[in-house]
Amino acid sequence: MRCSFRQLEVFLAAAHFQNITKAAESLAMSQSAASSALKELESQFDIQLFDRVGKRLQLNELGRLFRPKVEALLAQAGELEQALAKHTEVGALKVGATLTIGNYLAVGIMADYMKSETQPRVSLEVANTRTIAQRVIDFELDIGLIEGELQSPELEVIPWLADELVVFCAPGHPLANRETLTDEDLKQATWIMREPGSGTRQTTERAMHGILPDMQILLELEHTEAIKRAVEAGLGIGCLSRVCLADAFRRGSLVPLPVPSHRQLDRQFYFILHKQKYRSAGIDRWMDLCREL
Structure with missing residues (x-):
């Protein structure tokens, strides 16, 4: 050589x-x-x-x-x-995840991955879909877990897990006790949104097609917890994954809102890999653990 x-x-x-x-x-x-x-x-x-x-x-x-x-x-x-x-094929892994996945799902998967006999290390980077995709393209991450859909000739995008976004508000909000909402209600409400470039924002905008230009967006925040706190404080309504709202719904600090049935808020989580990245045993093991969810 x-x-x-x-x-x-x-x-x-x-x-x-x-x-x-x-x-x-x-x-x-x-x-x-x-x-x-x-x-x-x-x-x-x-x-x-x-x-x-x-x-x-x-x-x-x-x-x-x-x-x-x-x-x-x-x-x-x-x-x-x-x-x-x-004497093992499962080694250290560099994983990127978008905020919902990174904050609510990835840590448990990391714990399972690191339980093998050699205790391989996992580094986790949490950012929005656009950032994670670029890091995978640049070979700075072995695998990405994302919420948003994307098209890239350099990436393999593999469906992973079904998810659903939920529109929500504080219990004292004027819309909290409504049996159903209309498009007019959605246009007149004040919104607390995720930032552009996030998978959650992408899905929300897709669901609100046709009324998006008329929606009143007060704040755009990068963190789901900040959005939940702002909505709890009565600043407006939000739209996040059911995964990160489950505890708040159980406590009653936030309540779901029934949006019109034609506003589809379902989405998919995805694995992303560089098409020319060598698929190691560690990557395969990580994906298997993710699918066990």
Whole structure:
């Protein structure tokens, strides 16, 4: 093999940090050693993988082409190394999840995953659908769990779990005791919404098609708990997953609102994976645990 795994590791680190000094630090190498490894990789094959602008390294077209292939190769090598060292195929995992999933479902799945004999570590990043998708595309996460629908030529989007959004309010709100709501009620109400880019906002806007421009949106917040507190305080009505409202409904601090039947608030949770990402045993184990829900 003409190139070494170390050269490939330097290539990926440089692609991530866009700076050879930071790449070297991440690999516990000297800057000169990292720079030499990258130059040797390029000279061995008479290619250039980066455009160099000052101290900044920017992947060129060829570099972008080879990055997922190198990522997959090193992932397989890392899994083999771990299996030989620890006699297990389930290793550390980098997971991204959108807020509802991350705050209400993912922690329990993490606990089950980490109960194996070698106690593999799981890092969890919680953000909105747009952010998680980009992190998976950039190979910074092994797998994403998202609430929103998306189209990307780089991602495999796999249905996982059915979910339902619920419109809700505080018990003292004027709409709380209504047997049913009309579109006019929805337009006149004051809303506390999730931020644009979130899966919850995407589903809400799809359900409110036709009246969305007339809806009165007072606040757009990034966190479900903040929305629940604002609605409990009487600032307006909200729309969130039933998963994160169950406890509040049991306590009676919030109540569901019966929206018109043509306003469909059902949705799907999804797994997202890079199409060129090597599917490790750890990823398969994680997906199996998720499906057990």
